[in-house]
Amino acid sequence: MPRTPSRRTVLRGLTVTGAAVAAFDTASRSWAATAAESETASSASATSTTLAKVPRLDGTLLTDASSLTAAADDYGHIVHRRPAAVLRPGSVRDVVAMVRFCNDHRLPVAPRGQGHSPFGQAQAEDGLVIETAPLSGIGSVNTASRTVTVGAGAKWSAVARATLAQGLTPPVFTDYLELSVGGTLSVGGLGGQAHRVGAQVDNVTELQVVTGAGELVRCSPSRRADLFRAVLAGLGQCAVIVEATLRLVPAPTTVRRYQLTYGDLATFLDDQRVLVREGRFDYVEGQVHADAAGTFGVHVLEAVAYGPPVGPAPDDAALLRGLRHDPATVQIADQPYYDFLDRLAPVIAAMKEAGIWGFAHPWLNLMLPGASAAALGAQVLNGLTPADVGPGAVILFYPLLRDRLTTPLLRTSDDEMSYLFDILSAAAPDDTTAVDRLLAVNRSAYDTVAAAGGTHYPVGSIPLTPADWQAHFGPAWAGLQSAKCTYDPRGILVPGQGIFD
């Protein structure tokens, strides 16, 4: 996909601090960093009344080339939209001030956590990218209410370490811990525990947000509930999350991890279904790997039982009873809980070492209806070879129970059970042919799955239209649309998702 050039003029090489006088010329749509530059911009402009002063900030407003280039890229390296400025906030007040400013001047705004979106979701062409990383404070763990309040920029690894010090833990984690709290709460936050405890968005008790109109608001299931519902898994459309209060549960000290291998997809999925329905394990996921023949013929079910103090010592025979895996390949290992949560760290270090981490990532993330998951998964996989999905690609397959996922904007199929099916592809960043081919595969797979009653999990790279999004949100669309009108009336927030025209 070609780089999209910036349409507006932006002063280059400036770092605008709170001490500087800075302005935005609403006629030329350009920024000025000092009073002198403001004068110059003003006299160069058609009218002298078009300069709007940028608010005083505790943090920094960056307009230098390297900051803008970094904000025009993400983990996908596929879409590049250059913002006009990047806010590194020194306080929540800065977020409020700059969102208000952008709302006044109809400038697009996108919060950016760790920028691990793969398809431009956290980019804002000619607008403002707000880095949330400086808002990464972690409050003291409230052991009575079993909650912790954290800044939106906190990473889940830091949240886990802070809460484990008190013997508590968020109940569900993404597989990779170096994602921001605000970033995963904007999409859902799924992991192998979700079949029991719901997604990360189902385990939030309160949020503090800045709406698109620049209002700082606390919301929860009982206070401004419409806003709370519109923000969780709301893809940043109505407000910027600045703080979240997360539910905690007692943590195990060690876990027992089982890896079971299957020769065929249908049996693998059926056994996952049994485990999830019975709630036999605390965590269930699965991966599909290539076999020696070069087809996706190896299916590895991964199940984890939490040990004391939250569960009994795991009983292998009872936990594996009746499963139809290949008994010769069973792997069982005990692990400290945090090491289990952080199990991807060495894998990602190796990918960085091998240079694969910086590849393009045209990811496909689908929610398959439980009843037709095996047929749909096979149809998509049969059209692909291991070479197509690239080096280090991962194929994930695991079930989720609909009644545990209570957040309206986190969409699944209507079946009692949906399977998350991810093809996490990689391609050399300059291999645009491979990237375009995989994007076309993604779109075609999405069409097949949507026609069968499934949908997508919005963390991937599927070219979608606003009409697709409307269909995706289904009965939740009206609520999102109404909240968008109320809380982001000028439609400035997170255009990179492509949801609203």
Ligand SMILES: Cc1cc2nc3c(=O)[nH]c(=O)nc-3n(C[C@H](O)[C@H](O)[C@H](O)COP(=O)(O)OP(=O)(O)OC[C@H]3O[C@@H](n4cnc5c(N)ncnc54)[C@H](O)[C@@H]3O)c2cc1C
């Ligand atoms: C290696 C890897 C592993 C992953 N594993 C999982 C997994 O196991 N489970 C899972 O569910 N997902 C997983 N993901 C996907 C990931 O959860 C999402 O892409 C998530 O949005 C990334 O978080 P981030 O902090 O990088 O967000 P960003 O990419 O920075 O932002 C994501 C979106 O949310 C918006 N946003 C960011 N912060 C805020 C905020 N504070 N308020 C409002 N909107 C905001 C952005 O504008 C953007 O639209 C994985 C991604 C990677 C790269």
